[in-house]
Amino acid sequence: MIQFPDTILQAKNTALEQVKEQFLLVDSIALNNTSKVLSAFQHHRVSPYHFGGTTGYGYDDAGRDTLDAIWSEICQTEKAIFRPQFVSGTHALATVLLGILRTGDELLAITGSPYDTLQTVIGYPQSTRGSLIDRGICYDEIALQDGKPDLPRIAAAIRPTTKMAMIQRSRGYSMRSALTIEQIKQLCATVKSINPACICFVDNCYGEFVAESEPTQAGADIMAGSLIKNPGGGLAPTGGYVAGREDLVDLAAYQLTAPGIGAEVGCSLDVKRLMYQGLFLAPHTVAQAVKSAIFAAQFFTLLGYKTHPAATERRNDIIQAVQLGSPEKMVAFCRGLQHHSPVDSHVSPEPSGMPGYSDAVIMAGGTFVQGSSIELSADGPLREPYAVYLQGALSFEHAMLGIMGAAAKMAAAED
Numbered sequence: 063m064i065q066f067p068d069t070i071l072q073a074k075n076t077a078l079e080q081v082k083e084q085f086l087l088v089d090s091i092a093l094n095n096t097s098k099v100l101s102a103f104q105h106h107r108v109s110p111y112h113f114g115g116t117t118g119y120g121y122d123d124a125g126r127d128t129l130d131a132i133w134s135e136i137c138q139t140e141k142a143i144f145r146p147q148f149v150s151g152t153h154a155l156a157t158v159l160l161g162i163l164r165t166g167d168e169l170l171a172i173t174g175s176p177y178d179t180l181q182t183v184i185g186y187p188q189s190t191r192g193s194l195i196d197r198g199i200c201y202d203e204i205a206l207q208d209g210k211p212d213l214p215r216i217a218a219a220i221r222p223t224t225k226m227a228m229i230q231r232s233r234g235y236s237m238r239s240a241l242t243i244e245q246i247k248q249l250c251a252t253v254k255s256i257n258p259a260c261i262c263f264v265d266n267c268y269g270e271f272v273a274e275s276e277p278t279q280a281g282a283d284i285m286a287g288s289l290i291k292n293p294g295g296g297l298a299p300t301g302g303y304v305a306g307r308e309d310l311v312d313l314a315a316y317q318l319t320a321p322g323i324g325a326e327v328g329c330s331l332d333v334k335r336l337m338y339q340g341l342f343l344a345p346h347t348v349a350q351a352v353k354s355a356i357f358a359a360q361f362f363t364l365l366g367y368k369t370h371p372a373a374t375e376r377r378n379d380i381i382q383a384v385q386l387g388s389p390e391k392m393v394a395f396c397r398g399l400q401h402h403s404p405v406d407s408h409v410s411p412e413p414s415g416m417p418g419y420s421d422a423v424i425m426a427g428g429t430f431v432q433g434s435s436i437e438l439s440a441d442g443p444l445r446e447p448y449a450v451y452l453q454g455a456l457s458f459e460h461a462m463l464g465i466m467g468a469a470a471k472m473a474a475a476e477d
Contacts, residue, residue, distance in 0.1 A: 233381055242378050287302060424444060
């Protein structure tokens with residue numbers, strides 16, 4: 063049995079008592095989303111033959127195409143690709159951007175600076191070979207106002223020549239709030255009222271199944287995300303998705319494979335059962351992650367740390383930021399979490415440079431799928447305000463142990 067100091071156990075018990083009401087809302091959302099997923103599986107008559115693998119070109123892969131159709135139905139879009147060929151969420155996002163935008167087009171980020179790895183895709187603030195800016199695409203961004211989208215400035219910046227407005231739903235490495243579906247709807251409506259032809263594109267990473275609807279049900283033309291985050295349910299071993307208007311999804315698919323070929327090819331090898339099963343479990347798994355984030359918020363607040371969002375705030379992604387105030391505490395937190403992981407518990411994380419990141423990053427991730435952030439993990443760049451970003455949990459019980467382990471490691475480092 064894992065043992066913890068009495069002060070940590072007391073904080074755990076108090077936090078659990080104080081978040082009961084929030085947990086009831088999470089359970090309600092999970093039930094509605096599970097019903098939606100189950101209905102899509104039933105509608106498309108999923109059978110064991112859909113789980114069989116294919117090789118080579120993957121022509122006529124019924125299981126692959128049915129999985130695309132199920133995700134499209136869940137998101138209420140014209141088309142979707144839900145594929146293992148995407149290597150990450152950034153890859154899926156880049157496929158949309160590089161597939162749709164052409165030389166001279168204007169891209170406007172309307173929720174502040176995008177996530178670190180997407181900045182290298184854009185080529186801003188530093189030029190990157192092969193980036194959008196390197197290809198002659200114009201880029202600008204509208205900073206957030208007090209952590210929220212600045213609607214007046216966004217309205218003033220949208221022009222007849224603005225090809226795409228990009229919206230990042232999640233917080234990324236920042237202390238701002240994730241966007242609600244209602245905010246996304248308002249942003250899309252604002253853009254369309256000025257330029258109806260402007261494409262509203264949502265980075266939906268970390269947001270799937272947290273609410274009862276997705277951005278494409280709120281006016282977004284296209285969205286993308288990762289399968290080793292929410293929609294993979296902790297079982298998908300790799301992959302990503304794009305969903306939205308058929309013409310836009312086709313352009314992204316042409317970028318993923320080749321023009322004129324697009325989504326018609328792509329073998330699924332032996333991963334389809336995991337993708338189907340992971341998608342079916344995703345609403346429940348996401349609920350475990352959201353409960354873990356709520357608990358962490360209240361637990362670390364009781365220990366005297368600044369958390370964002372607060373435990374009582376509405377959840378719009380699975381990420382919980384905990385401001386620790388020093389790089390030493392960030393390292394201790396991640397080492398404590400790593401030690402209470404099922405995989406690589408003996409490993410001691412060290413800050414290091416990573417491709418696509420401007421600062422050294424500390425990461426804890428004893429996950430079954432490498433880099434999976436629907437599994438319990440934490441990371442953060444070693445820069446002000448020295449916050450770690452906790453996400454995921456296949457089970458709430460494990461999350462409690464990991465969170466208490468992180469707190470115990472920080473306390474021991476102070477002694």
